[in-house]
Amino acid sequence: MRLLQRQGNDSFRLVYRVDEQIPPYAILSHTWGSEEDEVTFKDVVDGTYKKRKGYRKLQFCAKQAAEDGLDFFWIDTCCIDKSSSAELQEAIGSMFRWYKDSAKCYVYLTDVSTKFFDYLDQFPESKWFTRGWTLQELLAPKDVEFYTTEAISIGRKSQLVSMIAGITGISMEALQGTPLSHFSVDQRMKWAEGRKTTRQEDLAYSLLGIFDIQMSLFYGEGRERAFK
Template sequence: MFQWYQNAEKCYVFLSDVSASMTDAQLHQSAWETSLRKSRWFTRGWTLQELLAPASVEFFSSERQRLGDKDSLERQISDITRIPVAALRGDPLDEFSVSERKGWMAGRQTTQEEDMAYSLIGIFGVSMEFRYGEGKERALERLQEEMDKGVRYAAFRLKK
């Protein structure tokens, strides 16, 4: 999914819990910015990759009013998610530490406990099979194993 979002020309986010019923969203930004900060979208696990992977993301209110895009809202998004602006702007994710990237999941929730690990697959540039029923801890262990394999492979390529 991460690569699919990465290849998208533009992604759209409908924030059903953010109201901006004013005629001019820019003039009345403070009115909807408070509800933006509380939006459930920023607490769901899978939306992390929807935020980071695409170059262009546009946000819309429950009234389908454009609130802005990832660029114009980067300060608010960074404050809400604790994701550095550089990551939001598309800097390579491997430039951020493993613990920092894992930290971007803090406060996020998933329906299936394994999805806490599965939604990080693209963030760490690994591929692994989904095994629902294995539990969150085992899924996170397998994610770490795949990350370790990637590091070993990169080290092997450097030696050549």
């Protein structure tokens, strides 16, 4: 696992291989923009990350982590070297645990804005609730807080639990931390109904942590084979 560490106001460094002694860290949950927008691992290594539109996500996460007394944070777009298939497979297999072990999870909603009077009405309509990977990002962490695109807090999962249960169809018990093994396979599969991923295999791979499964990943095998 790699973590980002803030250095000053506008610079960051990657801290390599902290698996054995992982310090407290924040973690970001978000929906991806275009490939051209998101900050990548290579951008951080090369120091060119400020050119990307997604740089504001790093700024937000670093600032919020600092306010919460955390020196380190993790963002999927730039803490994983996706050019390495072995590293990508390891990361996907560890993702649920990384979210679960985080001190804070910040959900950054780019489509919910305080520029509009009814921004709280936008919250249930956010595309974040329709994506495959965000299911485990909602369920795994101990402390989840939602933010608008202007980095204004909407509230914690614990405060919004009734609303989130209504939006997602997930039971309040699961949202409040009851072990997922207490829920049937059918119940957990129902939580994932209607969610979308960019790659069809990820519809299955995004559920590995939900079901506590370890398996090899084969992108290109298709959705049906990935579920077998």
